[in-house]
């Protein structure tokens with residue numbers, strides 16, 4: 014590959030080039046793709062709007078860069094190895110040529126069902142190849158996909174559908190994930206009671222469970238694909254046309270629809286895939302993320318497929334049928350690059366090494382980590398017992414908003430350091446600032462992580478609300494993109510991500526806003542007010558701790574235990590099981606400032622089990638409440 018870096022010197026050289034002449038640097042990389050029309054100008058930007066445009070007036074279709082660009086050389090190569098939930102069900106292999114036909118065929122299904130360029134299509138599907146086919150078929154016709162993780166509730170799905178004005182939903186009857194089948198279509202049905210914009214639902218049959226099909230609205234995937242051909246001419250898109258929307262949680266309000274556009278996302282997801290993972294033709298790459306998250310978008314679907322890679326797509330979970338499943342699948346498919354989340358690593362570590370021993374992991378050339386800070390202990394276990402001390406670990410830092418990896422080692426090329434994301438990739442210009450926005454220069458500094466120059470796959474806006482995008486990411490510090498993460502640059506100049514500095518918590522690598530969880534808790538009729546904070550959790554990274562004020566329990570015929578369970582169910586119903594609080598404390602009040610702001614710092618300390626160092630509480634509106642909460646927490 015033309016743009017693959019192979020040595021430390023090469024990295025340093027490319028990095029310098031990318032800073033000295035970003036436009037020339039990205040132009041060279043973009044030139045390796047297939048454009049229907051070349052761009053007039055590489056970049057236009059300001060972070061005040063923000064207004065960022067890459068490869069201006071360039072015309073292309075991202076799927077032509079996956080398929081047509083390479084069919085002659087790569088047509089018979091495997092694109093997707095699909096490993097089902099049940100190890101007894103055979104895995105399947107789909108070549109690039111077959112995938113191309115399926116994507117074109119389904120693109121025609123979309124067209125035939127009235128989906129047009131620019132329409133928004135929600136994809137609410139489990140981890141089956143059809144989820145990737147659905148995404149690519151949307152891209153083929155220029156429809157904007159919004160993948161919603163199939164673990165989200167009907168309410169969450171409905172909110173996302175309504176926010177984006179979706180007219181078509183792609184889904185399945187059910188899903189296999191772990192021991193028992195899950196219903197999917199009934200959740201869509203429930204969501205759609207609240208969504209007037211949707212007029213078509215296309216249902217793929219996975220579990221064959223009985224589902225209701227609404228006349229005139231719901232159609233079967235297999236019936237629709239049989240009606241149309243497998244030939245489709247790609248829609249010509251502008252470089253800055255929307256490719257997809259992906260909802261992500263922030264510190265306030267409902268999740269935001271992060272918008273990614275076509276040209277820049279294509280260039281960056283592919284560039285980073287090739288480099289970070291040092292993917293070589295013929296390797297088998299496995300990213301365990303769900304396609305419902307950005308990691309699945311960029312490193313199961315777009316980055317690898319744009320690179321002509323073979324990817325494993327796994328339907329199941331790490332612990333089914335037992336905690337050796339990941340290692341069994343690596344052995345079975347001779348996986349070369351394995352990319353997963355610290356929470357999975359920690360939970361499998363806790364099951365013990367007997368689950369690893371039966372399997373041959375010698376095919377591995379690289380291990381990756383993503384989603385949250387990886388602690389040193391988990392890093393060492395991963396390195397020693399999975400990598401056998403033999404292969405590099407890439408700790409990749411990035412966000413839904415960044416579209417691709419920004420800070421990470423390049424496997425085997427740049428140094429690694431336990432728990433460090435290490436160095437920025439070429440084209441990425443991080444800067445550390447203090448609370449006032451003053452740059453902290455040099456090494457051995459700690460502060461807030463910002464990026465000072467655009468990179469091709471950065472978010473362009475938040476769907477339907479550009480002001481919110483500006484407010485959230487570009488207003489904290491002038492002319493900088495603010496990540497929301499704290500960071501340290503050590504004496505050697507390596508970056509270590511310290512975690513969020515805003516009211517976002519990271520539970521098992523899933524991003525959740527504390528406000529979002531509070532709003533869900535408050536939906537319970539007996540809840541008066543709540544405050545949610547994160548606390549350190551051995552497996553999940555962070556757990557969810559909720560302090561709740563509620564109506565009189567006796568009067569409402571509830572015990573504490575019953576109410577707590579009801580609250581947990583409420584959250585599960587409104588957001589999804591991933592947002593269930595781990596701990597709920599019923600309290601008679603919440604510590605507040607005189608202006609009425611909840612003092613989360615105090616609640617965080619108590620949730621951590623630290624009753625000292627609470628700072629001066631005397632200026633609070635209700636200092637006595639702190640003691641009550643401390644006593645309840647056993648501190």
Ligand code: 7RM
Nearest residue numbers: 383384385386408409410411412413510524
């Ligand atoms: C890719 C993804 C983004 C947030 C981000 C960080 C945290 C992600 C790392 C990490 C430490 C890492 N997108 N985060 N990767 N923290 N080291 N390697 O996770 O939008 O869902 O989350 O995740 O706090 O801001 S995300």
